[in-house]
Structures are given as structure tokens and as C-alpha cells.
Amino acid sequence: MTEPEKSGTREDRKTRLTVLVALSANLLIAVAKAVGGLIAGSPALLSEAAHSVADSLNEVFLLAALHRSRRPADRQHPFGYGKERFFWSLLAAVGIFVMGGCFSFFQGFEALTGPETQESTTGYVAGLVVLGVALLAEGASLIRAVLQVRAQPGKGIGSDPALRTVLAEDSTAVLGVLLAAGGMVLHMITGDVVWEASASLAIGALLVYVAFGLGKSAREQLIGEAVDPELRDDILELLEKQPEIDYVAALHTMRLGMDSTLVAARIDLTPGIDSERLELVSERIKGAIQESWPEADQVFLDVVEVPERVRD
Numbered sequence: 001m002t003e004p005e006k007s008g009t010r011e012d013r014k015t016r017l018t019v020l021v022a023l024s025a026n027l028l029i030a031v032a033k034a035v036g037g038l039i040a041g042s043p044a045l046l047s048e049a050a051h052s053v054a055d056s057l058n059e060v061f062l063l064a065a066l067h068r069s070r071r072p073a074d075r076q077h078p079f080g081y082g083k084e085r086f087f088w089s090l091l092a093a094v095g096i097f098v099m100g101g102c103f104s105f106f107q108g109f110e111a112l113t114g115p116e117t118q119e120s121t122t123g124y125v126a127g128l129v130v131l132g133v134a135l136l137a138e139g140a141s142l143i144r145a146v147l148q149v150r151a152q153p154g155k156g157i158g159s160d161p162a163l164r165t166v167l168a169e170d171s172t173a174v175l176g177v178l179l180a181a182g183g184m185v186l187h188m189i190t191g192d193v194v195w196e197a198s199a200s201l202a203i204g205a206l207l208v209y210v211a212f213g214l215g216k217s218a219r220e221q222l223i224g225e226a227v228d229p230e231l232r233d234d235i236l237e238l239l240e241k242q243p244e245i246d247y248v249a250a251l252h253t254m255r256l257g258m259d260s261t262l263v264a265a266r267i268d269l270t271p272g273i274d275s276e277r278l279e280l281v282s283e284r285i286k287g288a289i290q291e292s293w294p295e296a297d298q299v300f301l302d303v304v305e306v307p308e309r310v311r312d
Helices: 003-040 043-068 084-113 121-150 161-190 194-224 229-241 275-292
Strands: 245-257 260-269 298-303
Touching: 003 043, 003 121, 003 161, 043 084, 043 121, 043 161, 043 194, 084 161, 084 194, 121 161, 161 194, 194 245, 229 245, 229 260, 229 275, 260 275, 275 298
Parallel strands: 260 298
Antiparallel strands: 245 260
16 A cells, blocks of 8 residues: 555544544434424524534435545546545535525525414523534534644645535534524514524525535536646646656646546657657656655656747
8 A cells, every 4th residue: 555545544534533423413413403493493493403414414425435435446447436535525515405505495485484473482492402502512523623624734625525525514504503593592582583584594595605615616626627736837847857858748637536646748858868768767757756746646648749839
């Protein structure tokens, strides 16, 4: 097992634990919110229950992503299964949108258009207690996710879609709990259900926004996302410094997974390099790239002859 694979496996174990913590919290909270919402007849609390159910399902998706993305390459998938993580993260984003956002909008509109009902104060107090417990649990899960992000310098949130999804879910959950609690308190004080309905609509809008952001990122990665411009420039600089390379005609990169990157370059070599030396030069350059960036495990060099006018 290569060093990037060992490092990736260690990070996966940490991410898996973070996902399991979030899943455990969401399953417990989803049941509590649903029971509290039915007792209090609170649309905001029921919206939060749907939010927690969606988050729980999404964490199952992320656990599948962590497991399936580490399968070794085979004949049908010669570059491995790293993009599985992006696919399951896309499904998680869809789950947030459908199960969380749409249900919250439904609850909000139903509260606005349905008959006005005044629930008991006891039911609302119980609902607020449930939200208080939920805030503590979601906050603990969020703290763990944030700590893991900070422990990954140079990577963090922009690198791992599973970790990014958990962090987005936990952040949204904390905000959602605060919105639901605010709506319930204002409903109790004023007797006007519009406050709770507005809280449900706000939770729905928040979930749709988060789902769109996560889905857009996963889509870019699935289509074939290049490495960061700074990293591409560093690779280009290394190639241009090689004494055997006269000109770099093109450089293409694509992230294949968490610790797998494809690098393909068209290069024009200096005159006088025979066919026997060409293979040695190519292997040396590939080795230099992989030594500097171990995640660049798929390096392809295409030797071409570039006309002088093209270089200018």
C-alpha cells in the first residue's frame, strides 16, 4: 500500500467516525422531534424532524461512499472507484433537497393555509425541550466535524465531499433548530401561527440552498474537475524546468478520487534525444512529479513536435 493510500485510509477512519457520530445524533433527534412535533402540532418542529430524517439517510449514503470509493482498480475501472465518493455525495444533496427542503416548504404552506389551531402550552414547552436537546447533540457533532477539518491542513473542507457534507448538514441543523425554536416561541407569545410557518419556510429555503451548493460541487467532481490552479501551475513549472523538455504544449489534470489525480501533458523534447533515452527521460519526469505530489498516481506524457509558430 502506497503512502497516499495509507494516509487516505487513516483519514477515512476519522471521517467514518465523524459520520457515525452525526448519524447516531440524527436518528435519536429525528424520533424526538417527530414525537414532539405531533404532540405540539408544530409545523416548525415537524420540519426539523424531516430535516433530521434526511440527514440520517444522507449519512448512510456517505458511509457507502467511504466504503465503495476505496475498492481497488480493475479491468472495467482502470482508474479505480474514487469518484464513487462524489456520486454518493450527490445523492446526499438530492436527499437534503427532497426530504428536507420540500417537506419543510409543505409544512410551512400548510400552516399558512390551514385552519388556525392553538395548541397547548405544555406541548410547546415539550417541543422546545426537544429542540434544546437537539441543539446540544447537533452542536457536539458539528464541533467534531470542525475539529477534523482543522486537523487537515491543506485539505480540509474543499477536499473530502463526505466531510464537507457532514459539516454542511451539522451547520444547517444548528441553524434550523434555532429557527424552529424562534418560530415556536413567537407563536406561543403572539398566538399567530405565521411565525412558525415562516420558520418552516426559512428552514426549507436554508436546506435548498445547502443542497444546491453540495450538489453543484459533486456535479463538478463527477464531470471531471481539475486540480487547484496553484497546483497545476506548480506541476507546469516542474515540467518546464526539466532540461530535456523544450516546450510544454498542454497540461491537463483531473481528480480521480481523494488521493488519486490524473496528470496528462503534451511535451516537445529538446533535439538529439534518441528513442532509447526517451523512455528513461519519461520515467524520470514521471517520477519527479510523483515524488513531489504522491497523489498524482496517473501520469501520462505525450511527446509531440510543436511548430515554432505555435510556441510564439
